[in-house]
Amino acid sequence: xxxxxxxxxxxxxxxxxxxxxxxxxxxxxxxxxxxxxxxxxxxxxxxxxxxxxxxxxxxxxxxxxxxxxxxxxxxxxxxxxxxxxxxxxxxxxxxxxxxxxxxxxxxxxxxxxxxxxxxxxxxxxxxxxxxxxxxxxxxxxxxxxxxxxxxxxxxxxxxxxxxxxxxxxxxxxxxxxxxxxxxxxxxxxxxxxxxxxxxxxxxxxxxxxxxxxxxxxxxxxxxxxxxxxxxxxxxxxxxxxxxxxxxxxxxxxxxxxxxxxxxxxxxxxxxxxxxxxxxxxxxxxxxxxxxxxxxxxxxxxxxxxxxxxxxxxxxxxxxxxxxxxxx
Amino acid sequence: xxxxxxxxxxxxxxxxxxxxxxxxxxxxxxxxxxxxxxxxxxxxxxxxxxxxxxxxxxxxxxxxxxxxxxxxxxxxxxxxxxxxxxxxxxxxxxxxxxxxxxxxxxxxxxxxxxxxxxxxxxxxxxxxxxxxxxxxxxxxxxxxxxxxxxxxxxxxxxxxxxxxxxxxxxxxxxxxxxxxxxxxxxxxxxxxxxxxxxxxxxxxxxxxxxxxxxxxxxxxxxxxxxxxxxxxxxxxxxxxxxxxxxxxxxxxxxxxxxxxxxxxxxxxxxxxxxxxxxxxxxxxxxxxxxxxxxxxxxxxxxxxxxxxxxxxxxxxxxxxxxxxxxx
Numbered sequence: 001x002x003x004x005x006x007x008x009x010x011x012x013x014x015x016x017x018x019x020x021x022x023x024x025x026x027x028x029x030x031x032x033x034x035x036x037x038x039x040x041x042x043x044x045x046x047x048x049x050x051x052x053x054x055x056x057x058x059x060x061x062x063x064x065x066x067x068x069x070x071x072x073x074x075x076x077x078x079x080x081x082x083x084x085x086x087x088x089x090x091x092x093x094x095x096x097x098x099x100x101x102x103x104x105x106x107x108x109x110x111x112x113x114x115x116x117x118x119x120x121x122x123x124x125x126x127x128x129x130x131x132x133x134x135x136x137x138x139x140x141x142x143x144x145x146x147x148x149x150x151x152x153x154x155x156x157x158x159x160x161x162x163x164x165x166x167x168x169x170x171x172x173x174x175x176x177x178x179x180x181x182x183x184x185x186x187x188x189x190x191x192x193x194x195x196x197x198x199x200x201x202x203x204x205x206x207x208x209x210x211x212x213x214x215x216x217x218x219x220x221x222x223x224x225x226x227x228x229x230x231x232x233x234x235x236x237x238x239x240x241x242x243x244x245x246x247x248x249x250x251x252x253x254x255x256x257x258x259x260x261x262x263x264x265x266x267x268x269x270x271x272x273x274x275x276x277x278x279x280x281x282x283x284x285x286x287x288x289x290x291x292x293x294x295x296x297x298x299x300x301x302x303x304x305x306x307x308x309x310x311x312x313x314x315x316x317x318x319x320x321x322x323x324x325x326x327x
Numbered sequence: 328x329x330x331x332x333x334x335x336x337x338x339x340x341x342x343x344x345x346x347x348x349x350x351x352x353x354x355x356x357x358x359x360x361x362x363x364x365x366x367x368x369x370x371x372x373x374x375x376x377x378x379x380x381x382x383x384x385x386x387x388x389x390x391x392x393x394x395x396x397x398x399x400x401x402x403x404x405x406x407x408x409x410x411x412x413x414x415x416x417x418x419x420x421x422x423x424x425x426x427x428x429x430x431x432x433x434x435x436x437x438x439x440x441x442x443x444x445x446x447x448x449x450x451x452x453x454x455x456x457x458x459x460x461x462x463x464x465x466x467x468x469x470x471x472x473x474x475x476x477x478x479x480x481x482x483x484x485x486x487x488x489x490x491x492x493x494x495x496x497x498x499x500x501x502x503x504x505x506x507x508x509x510x511x512x513x514x515x516x517x518x519x520x521x522x523x524x525x526x527x528x529x530x531x532x533x534x535x536x537x538x539x540x541x542x543x544x545x546x547x548x549x550x551x552x553x554x555x556x557x558x559x560x561x562x563x564x565x566x567x568x569x570x571x572x573x574x575x576x577x578x579x580x581x582x583x584x585x586x587x588x589x590x591x592x593x594x595x596x597x598x599x600x601x602x603x604x605x606x607x608x609x610x611x612x613x614x615x616x617x618x619x620x621x622x623x624x625x626x627x628x629x630x631x632x633x634x635x636x637x638x639x640x641x642x643x644x645x646x647x648x649x650x651x652x653x654x
Binding site: 207208209210211234235236237241243245275278281282284286314315319 | 565571602611612613
């Protein structure tokens, strides 16, 4: 249920004389952006970004005012070579006060690596669809639960903030549609493990606002809205509209990636994350606080765009920077 | 006010147990797409597209199932050389039964050219902001009214369906913010002239859903929703979310351009139209009928993309076609 203390006043947004209660009545006054570019973005880049560049970029993200940054992933480097430098990156970034620097951990082994370099916020992950879960973490969903349960328990014991990801919640590249009941089942298992936050992901960017209403309605029957995060990809151009649908339910945490990093936007099946600067533009226009300025975000996106040497898809980056990168 | 006979049933979309009446309750069951690519899209292309290509493309739009196509503009060719072949294009396209083929007319002279080649649906246009109106049609807003009044009167006398465009309704490239009261004033003048439909345009793509709620709420106090069309550009990535906001008010007519044609998406101040195929994806996902298949739309977009030889920005085109055009 939306936290009524955080509503944008109706008068700020619209005056509806047809007597309809409008979605905007339940928009939160403030949202959190979780910047996943360094992890979800860079892990999908063809090119492995040098550690020095990652560290310099993440330091710029801190300066840009982003309050939650998903820095890297402590998975086996054999799986994701692009993030094999997780330990070094975590050690070398400047950690500003009040900013959460988190990392993915697949199991207790990954958790131990993370904690050893001072990580105090971790994320476990699994998929709502059996096939994607098997291909992504090489286990069935049933086999995954005990591994994550142990990881969450150890992470809490180590004093970590723990996020749980449910991938392919709106569609699976192998199975197609994913039943809402299955998403609910995986979500409830993760919540029972004691996670602090659940991030529900449209991994392949197929969701529309109707799907978001359906899934969020079901999830909010069993959990407080303040613990729910949504993670959208913009493959079919629906991500910003999907965030608007989630705002109607009072959802206050959104994952995003500067520049829309994450898989080539022009490749078939492209699954770039929704762009942080576009989410900021939406929120600013709707009178919802984020604590981050678009200008600072565009500058931070420009840094990694210049390194990658190709235009990133974020609309607010393109409209302000034009077609060409400086490389 | 939304036409209650056209509502998507709540149960089709969501079950909300918090007792909130949700926006989706007023989504129309069916919407009209007005394909403006041949006019708004091509008039903004750097390259002048040959008449043969235009005619072949428009014939494909008819085959794709689009029911309303804005073919060209009968403005003085000195202003828009890209559309100097308006008469020939209108004469040569195949006109399928039940499809509306419309054209812009700036004045009675343009109307006479249009009617002479069998046009029976025209659009007059002006801006909500004084400076844009002067730069675009070389007249003040006050000087524009009598010209459009005469044009609408003659068009109705000739049996034409008449649309009226209000440009820069959400922001002006020269004046910035545009007061809603000014948009209302221009809209009411056009409605009093006897136009059949009002298309309210975010010419530079700056609107957010909060702006859409504000403007549409004001306009619907003085006009039936069935006469209101919205025309969004995707400069800052808000177009699909803005359409969702308008759906909440029951708006049933949306302008769109295949491929997202209309200004280079990667140029500063890019103002590409919202992509037809992305609007179709949204509507299909939300259970709203359009009469057009995404597959047919993507094929039709691919034809002009291949001719232009650069990837167009439409997400559904990119996700299905990949980065490269065949040229």
